[in-house]
Amino acid sequence: MTTEFQNYSALVIEDDASGLAIISVMLRRLGMRTVMERYASSALERVQKMPRLDVVFLDLGLPDGDGYEVLQGLKNMPELKNVPVVAVTARDASTEMPKAQTAGFDGFLGKPLNRNRFPEQVRRILDGEGVWEVYR
Amino acid sequence: METNLYPQPKSEDWPEQLPTSIGVTRYFAGLSTDDLWRNFFLAAIGFTFFYVVLNFFMAWYWIDQPFAGFLHQNRVVTESSVPGWKAREPMIGAVRVEEGDVILSVNDVAVPSSLWLMSYLQQVEDTQSISYTLLNKDGQVIQTVLPVDRFTVENFIQLVAIPFFIAFIILVTAGSIAYLRADWLEVRLFILFSLALVYLFTSFPGFITNKFFIFNFYMAFIGKIIAPVLLLHFFLLFPHPRKTLNDWPFLIPLIYLPVLPALIHIPILFTHPETTRNFNNIINGYTVIYGIAGLILLGNVIIRTKADETRKQAIVLSLGLAALPTLLLPISFWAYAAIDRDLIFNVLERYGLLAVPISVMIAVIRYGMFDMQRVYRSHFLYLRVIIITLLGYLLLIVATLPDAMNNISHFNSGDSITILLTTVVFVILRPLYRKTYDWVKRQAYGSVEDFRVGLRLFSQNLLKVQSRRDLETLISWEMASDFRLRNAELVSTDRPSTPYALKYPLTVSNISLGTFFLGAKISGEDFTDQELDILAELQRQLSLALWSLELDEAIQTTEQLTRLKSKFLTNVTHELRAPLNGIINYIGFVIDDYIDSLNQEQRLHLKSALHGAETLEQIINNILDMSKIEAGQMTLNIQSANLAEIVDRTTPIIEQMIRSKPVKLITEIRSDLPELYGDRLRLRQIILNMLSNAAKFTRKGIIHLSAYPDNGNIIVQVKDTGIGIDATILPTIFQHFTSTGLSDANQHTGPGLSMPITKSLVELHGGRLDVESTPNQGTTFTVTLPTKQEN
Numbered sequence: 001m002t003t004e005f006q007n008y009s010a011l012v013i014e015d016d017a018s019g020l021a022i023i024s025v026m027l028r029r030l031g032m033r034t035v036m037e038r039y040a041s042s043a044l045e046r047v048q049k050m051p052r053l054d055v056v057f058l059d060l061g062l063p064d065g066d067g068y069e070v071l072q073g074l075k076n077m078p079e080l081k082n083v084p085v086v087a088v089t090a091r092d093a094s095t096e097m098p099k100a101q102t103a104g105f106d107g108f109l110g111k112p113l114n115r116n117r118f119p120e121q122v123r124r125i126l127d128g129e130g131v132w133e134v135y136r
Numbered sequence: 137m138e139t140n141l142y143p144q145p146k147s148e149d150w151p152e153q154l155p156t157s158i159g160v161t162r163y164f165a166g167l168s169t170d171d172l173w174r175n176f177f178l179a180a181i182g183f184t185f186f187y188v189v190l191n192f193f194m195a196w197y198w199i200d201q202p203f204a205g206f207l208h209q210n211r212v213v214t215e216s217s218v219p220g221w222k223a224r225e226p227m228i229g230a231v232r233v234e235e236g237d238v239i240l241s242v243n244d245v246a247v248p249s250s251l252w253l254m255s256y257l258q259q260v261e262d263t264q265s266i267s268y269t270l271l272n273k274d275g276q277v278i279q280t281v282l283p284v285d286r287f288t289v290e291n292f293i294q295l296v297a298i299p300f301f302i303a304f305i306i307l308v309t310a311g312s313i314a315y316l317r318a319d320w321l322e323v324r325l326f327i328l329f330s331l332a333l334v335y336l337f338t339s340f341p342g343f344i345t346n347k348f349f350i351f352n353f354y355m356a357f358i359g360k361i362i363a364p365v366l367l368l369h370f371f372l373l374f375p376h377p378r379k380t381l382n383d384w385p386f387l388i389p390l391i392y393l394p395v396l397p398a399l400i401h402i403p404i405l406f407t408h409p410e411t412t413r414n415f416n417n418i419i420n421g422y423t424v425i426y427g428i429a430g431l432i433l434l435g436n437v438i439i440r441t442k443a444d445e446t447r448k449q450a451i452v453l454s455l456g457l458a459a460l461p462t463l464l465l466p467i468s469f470w471a472y473a474a475i476d477r478d479l480i481f482n483v484l485e486r487y488g489l490l491a492v493p494i495s496v497m498i499a500v501i502r503y504g505m506f507d508m509q510r511v512y513r514s515h516f517l518y519l520r521v522i523i524i525t526l527l528g529y530l531l532l533i534v535a536t537l538p539d540a541m542n543n544i545s546h547f548n549s550g551d552s553i554t555i556l557l558t559t560v561v562f563v564i565l566r567p568l569y570r571k572t573y574d575w576v577k578r579q580a581y582g583s584v585e586d587f588r589v590g591l592r593l594f595s596q597n598l599l600k601v602q603s604r605r606d607l608e609t610l611i612s613w614e615m616a617s618d619f620r621l622r623n624a625e626l627v628s629t630d631r632p633s634t635p636y637a638l639k640y641p642l643t644v645s646n647i648s649l650g651t652f653f654l655g656a657k658i659s660g661e662d663f664t665d666q667e668l669d670i671l672a673e674l675q676r677q678l679s680l681a682l683w684s685l686e687l688d689e690a691i692q693t694t695e696q697l698t699r700l701k702s703k704f705l706t707n708v709t710h711e712l713r714a715p716l717n718g719i720i721n722y723i724g725f726v727i728d729d730y731i732d733s734l735n736q737e738q739r740l741h742l743k744s745a746l747h748g749a750e751t752l753e754q755i756i757n758n759i760l761d762m763s764k765i766e767a768g769q770m771t772l773n774i775q776s777a778n779l780a781e782i783v784d785r786t787t788p789i790i791e792q793m794i795r796s797k798p799v800k801l802i803t804e805i806r807s808d809l810p811e812l813y814g815d816r817l818r819l820r821q822i823i824l825n826m827l828s829n830a831a832k833f834t835r836k837g838i839i840h841l842s843a844y845p846d847n848g849n850i851i852v853q854v855k856d857t858g859i860g861i862d863a864t865i866l867p868t869i870f871q872h873f874t875s876t877g878l879s880d881a882n883q884h885t886g887p888g889l890s891m892p893i894t895k896s897l898v899e900l901h902g903g904r905l906d907v908e909s910t911p912n913q914g915t916t917f918t919v920t921l922p923t924k925q926e927n
């Protein structure tokens with residue numbers, strides 16, 4: 001376990017329990033504080049309660065709302081202006097990635113996530129670099 | 137996907153040159169049926185307009201002139217005895233003349249005929265009064281003296297201005313619609329136009345043209361008899377496919393009903409010889425029957441037909457025909473309350489008696505409400521109508537002759553001569569017309585020219601054909617008239633439903649697509665060699681058209697299936713990736729976190745499981761990519777891309793793969809590469825596929841990736857020192873599904889789906905993928921990418 005991102009804090013919005021667990025394990029391995037949320041409707045509320053937020057991982061297909069709507073909600077919050085929002089999805093990357101790009105996502109990670117490349121991907125995201133990648 | 141399989145009419149298939157010697161010929165040769173139809177309208181509207189104006193000014197000239205105009209009605213005093221026909225009550229000044237009254241003399245001169253009376257009244261001096269002697273029904277002789285009227289402005293308004301404006305409004309409306317030319321407005325246009333035409337022809341006031349009796353009579357005659365028949369001819373000669381009423385063959389005989397009034401009238405001629413002069417009533421009888429027949433048909437269409445378009449047309453026809461006179465009635469009463477209402481009734485009666493039935497008849501025929509699917513049948517129908525009409529005239533003459541001999545004083549030479557002349561004109565003109573028409577046509581085109589023009593029109597129409605049914609309709613409706621044949625038919629079996637002269641089987645590569653039958657030429661001549669050549673060309677075009685229609689259908693079905701498959705796979709792969717995320721990562725977590733507490737065997741098992749899951753991930757991607765490429769749905773997200781960066785992000789994966797082998801990966805990217813536009817994800821996939829293919833098949837040595845600019849292109853080359861590809865497999869590695877594996881390949885199965893996908897991706901970028909290989913020495917994949925990507 002590294003402590004590279006000791007004071008960092010991430011929000012994961014994902015309805016699939018297993019997907020949620022995987023990404024939070026990976027984030028915790030980086031030493032990042034992780035808040036998990038399963039519903040689109042309460043995501044924005046949750047954000048407001050967080051004292052610090054550095055990155056958001058957002059599943060595109062949520063049971064009670066579309067990821068793109070949540071993105072708009074997040075981007076409309078002034079305090080989140082500089083917080084990167086990364087799309088995480090099992091949908092077909094070649095069609096979804098351009099959509100995510102136009103919608104204003106700061107990155108895109110296709111499922112399955114690659115645990116070997118994940119730390120580097122997070123690093124690049126936090127550096128403000130766009131990461132648009134799939135498993136391989 | 138747009139398919140363009142129809143045989144395009146090449147310019148060399150068209151007549152090499154249309155006849156240039158005669159301007160008119162050239163003009164007509166270039167016209168389609170629709171153009172002819174439209175020009176016919178415009179010409180007719182113009183002609184009618186001219187007639188309206190002429191009528192108006194001729195009547196204007198008569199204002200303040202002495203006249204016996206109203207008295208021309210008096211002719212019917214002796215002629216209104218047809219049973220069942222209620223005569224108007226004619227007036228001589230203030231004296232009401234009863235039905236059956238006979239004018240015996242004027243100014244003590246005996247009246248031999250109404251025609252004589254008419255000319256006499258015109259000759260009397262301005263201020264002179266006329267003394268009438270009438271014989272009434274009861275046998276009493278009445279004397280009455282009446283002044284000669286002048287034609288006043290009020291008369292002018294009543295007799296000329298009102299009808300003029302009605303006709304004018306109709307004309308303007310018809311003209312506007314013609315100009316706008318909305319498709320099925322043609323129906324209304326036609327009614328309006330024929331209304332105006334017929335109305336005008338029959339509304340020329342008699343008093344104006346008394347001196348030109350023959351002129352007047354023929355104008356009415358043209359309006360009532362010739363015009364409809366000619367129009368009928370026109371529409372039958374250029375039949376146009378509209379909805380047909382196959383359900384109503386029994387209504388066809390209604391067209392023969394016009395003969396009925398003649399049959400009723402003939403016996404009466406013997407008992408009441410004076411009725412021979414009542415020619416108008418006979419004509420009106422004809423038109424009434426036409427009108428009733430037409431309205432019955434329309435009513436039936438509205439009530440019974442299932443074809444929406446036909447019903448709509450019929451409703452509009454009826455509304456147009458019924459609404460106009462109904463509206464005219466209250467309007468004219470309101471506007472001209474002070475004026476003699478009989479005149480307004482006169483106007484409406486003319487409308488009702490002539491315009492409505494003729495319009496209905498023409499509209500009914502024009503819009504295919506009879507079952508006249510076969511052109512030849514419509515020609516016969518037309519001929520039969522003509523023959524029966526002629527027969528009616530002949531019977532009339534025969535019936536008139538003995539009367540003329542026996543009662544010379546009642547004999548109106550004018551009427552009989554008119555009938556005789558009409559018949560002769562009809563009998564002579566009809567074949568003469570046909571002959572002249574054919575002659576002009578032959579002079580203009582020659583009969584081969586008919587075929588050339590036909591072929592050209594047919595080729596044009598072929599472009600609009602969407603289905604086999606369209607083609608069959610096109611052939612049975614348009615082709616026969618375009619080629620001037622009796623009939624033409626395309627059937628899938630070997631049996632035509634009509635007699636035929638020529639038979640062309642349609643085949644492509646020995647596959648039978650149907651049979652094409654042609655009837656004899658309308659002229660009755662034999663087919664010439666040149667014409668047969670043209671028909672052979674037509675046979676070729678038809679075969680191709682049918683073949684492409686069948687292919688089209690097959691392609692559409694296949695495309696639809698491919699799209700469905702692609703959609704299905706997109707959904708399935710989405711569902712598969714989520715659990716795969718769990719499998720791959722949880723196994724990965726165990727390997728990462730507990731590697732030291734696992735024994736050798738456990739470690740090996742877990743790594744195999746992970747490898748299997750990763751392979752599965754790749755299979756899923758490959759299947760999805762392949763199905764997208766096949767369905768033509770692979771789209772690229774074109775952006776500027778940095779090749780060096782893409783390669784940098786790819787090499788760690790390859791390093792990982794060759795970690796346990798004595799293989800070295802060298803990348804050499806020239807710094808002066810021009811800017812590259814492409815789909816970053818796909819470019820990465822291309823490079824990764826080439827590198828991992830090399831990594832798989834190279835046991836020792838070097839994998840060398842180089843990228844350099846070349847003549848406006850970017851070359852990316854991956855060269856390995858691997859086992860190479862066998863020369864027998866090499867040509868097939870880019871073919872879909874040639875190998876047994878769907879994932880990356882192993883030595884036994886060849887390179888799998890990855891290479892065909894890579895090739896397709898490169899080609900979608902506008903580039904080229906080449907491969908060279910020497911077994912046991914190595915393989916070189918070369919990608920050539922254009923630097924400028926049109927988006």
